[in-house]
Amino acid sequence: MSRDLAPLFDPVSVAVVGASDDPAKYGHAIASQALRAPHRRPIHLVNRRGGTVLGRAAAPRLGALGEPLGLVVVSVPAPAYEQTVEEALACGATAIVAVTAGFAETGAAGLARQRAVAEKVRAAGAVLVGPNCLGIADNTTELYLASDTFDLGGVALLSQSGNLALELQLAFAPHGLGFSRFVSLGNQSDVTLVDLVQDCARHEATKAIAVYAEDFGDGRAFARAAAAAGKPVVLLSAGRGPAAARSAASHTGALTTSSDIVAAACRDAGVELVRTPREMTAVLAAVAGGRRARGRRVAVFTDGGGHGVIAADAVEAAGFAVPELGPQVRERLAGQLWGPSALGNPVDLAGMGEQDPLSYAAVVRTLLDSDEVDAVLMTGYFGGYSADTGGLGGLGGAAGTLGAAELAAADSIARAVRASPKPVVAQSMYPDAPSCQNLQAAGIPVFAAIEDAARALAAVVVSTEAEDGGAVAIEPLPGAAAPMTDTGYYATRALLAEAGLRFPASAEISSEAEVRAFARSTSGPFVLKALHLLHKSDAGGVALNLADEEALVASHREMHARLSAPSYSVEQMADLQAGVELIVGVNRDPRFGPIAMVGLGGVFTEVLGDVVFALAPVSAARAEAMLRDLRCAALLTGVRGRPAVDVAAAAKAIEQITRVAAAQHDLAEFEVNPLLALPSGALALDARAVSLVPPSLSDY
Incomplete structure (x- = not known):
């Protein structure tokens, strides 16, 4: 449910705590701006020394004002932060803008203080922007609580950088663009980016929403809010390079970067993703015209x-x-x-x-x-x-x-x-x-x-998908399935098979007698895999095209002598020449949740890097679109005498895999590689699951 931010953007009164005559202090800049519109609402200045500030009488504390408050700007040293917020709430404040810094950005102790204050604000039914923010402005309600002035226009800027707003102001001017609102996000301890996007979507004077974000908080909620906004959302996202730390236990983990995830979320939500303020300006200038x-x-x-x-x-x-x-x-x-x-x-x-x-x-x-x-x-x-x-x-x-x-x-x-x-x-x-x-x-x-x-x-x-019915639908996350106590190959296969995915005939074996029994019950050629190895091919733990029983037995003897695996999988060999090998993986991101990856599969997946991403789970229709976006998409329609594959069946298999993976909240990664797309149907040839909890050495 979206929050009512009217007390923030159109308060009945404003009090600036920490107002100052010293131009070097932020309390001076905000108080000066607030006084630009004293006719719109009462403006109170508070300074612990009392006296006058900017030629106006200043109260020594909020309680001395003797009247209920609307919005309170807190620009005081960090040690006085809690006391000031508590006093504001006691005086009836319904909104707080906290400029004061020194909280979550300083470490665990600062984060604990920040959370405690936010809880008190929410319990009082108020809203708080910050702390560690640079203020807000709403040109449509003459609310000026930032250090600079902004030309009136239709763009709401939600930013983690104040200087970026100044750069955009300069870039906007030649295009006749201006701001309806400006909000410095700060640490988002209470009012979040999602709350602000939802409120700006309802704001009639806002025609487009521009976002500069380094931390999305709940990234999936941001994507949903942007998709539902009904007006253009343009995102300049920082820090989209490779993640600082990542498990590379599967191809999915090795190939997925933070930039892939943000781009996938933007694509699914219909958000315009840009790399620079100049590019943001170009996009906003274009969408302002309203033509498509x-x-x-x-x-x-x-x-x-x-x-x-x-x-x-x-x-x-x-x-x-x-x-x-x-x-x-x-x-x-x-x-x-x-x-x-x-x-x-x-x-x-x-x-x-x-x-x-x-x-x-x-x-x-x-x-x-x-x-x-x-x-x-x-x-x-x-x-x-x-x-x-x-x-x-x-x-x-x-x-x-x-x-x-x-x-x-x-x-x-x-x-x-x-x-x-x-x-x-x-x-x-x-x-x-x-x-x-x-x-x-x-x-x-x-x-x-x-x-x-x-x-x-x-x-x-306007994309084809948008023409067919709006932005790409962001599939709801399924409820959490029972945790996978066993993430081994056969347990993973069983989970996927239950969801409808097809696998070749196979058996888990641990002796030569069992190898022979499988070979005699099933026609070749065969595949032999050493189990309990995450990268079986790299370790020499996969043997293909074993023609008959004797070839299978010989391969088992040789592989076991090298690897001493506790068990092996023996399977019917699929005809790889008859189809196209794909990879389908799901990686769980802490901000955006499960992210689906689809690409050209097989042993050269990482070398080729032909992959696309989307928020998981994905529908079959979305999966087909992902397949069409691959550089190798022509392979699916048949080239050089090879038959076309059943793209609809492959897309349905992708839907099944991503739904299973998205429901497994205990998994960091889930992967089918390869998924063999055939002229008729699709066949999963290998699968692996990686727990969020790093495995112990005994698991290998």
């Missing part, structure tokens, strides 16, 4: 061949197609342009813009009207005619006339875009020119760099 591309066919439109080629490369590198336009579209363009113009795609004015700047608008309108185009990227010189560039390439007195015509073209382009559901983005050598600013004002993002324009396009593409 229903496909990946982009028309590149330029007034110079070089710009067109570079833009086409950037667009294709971003995953789009730049298809050649059909004869009807080219014929219409030919009627609008002149002989030197290129009409295929990229469409190049080739100097026509100097003859008639309104040709820009004519081309944009034609491209938007075409059923062959899903989006338009305009690149190059547009803006140069209205910019103050001196001689404008020798155009001299014509500059003023061309500039006016370019402004008219910008207005015409804006009208064409408003009349179309398709997005248009632009790259210009002169992004600050008046004509480009007119495009910006009309919701057409303009960038100085072509890579930013290409990234902006990527942000406004």
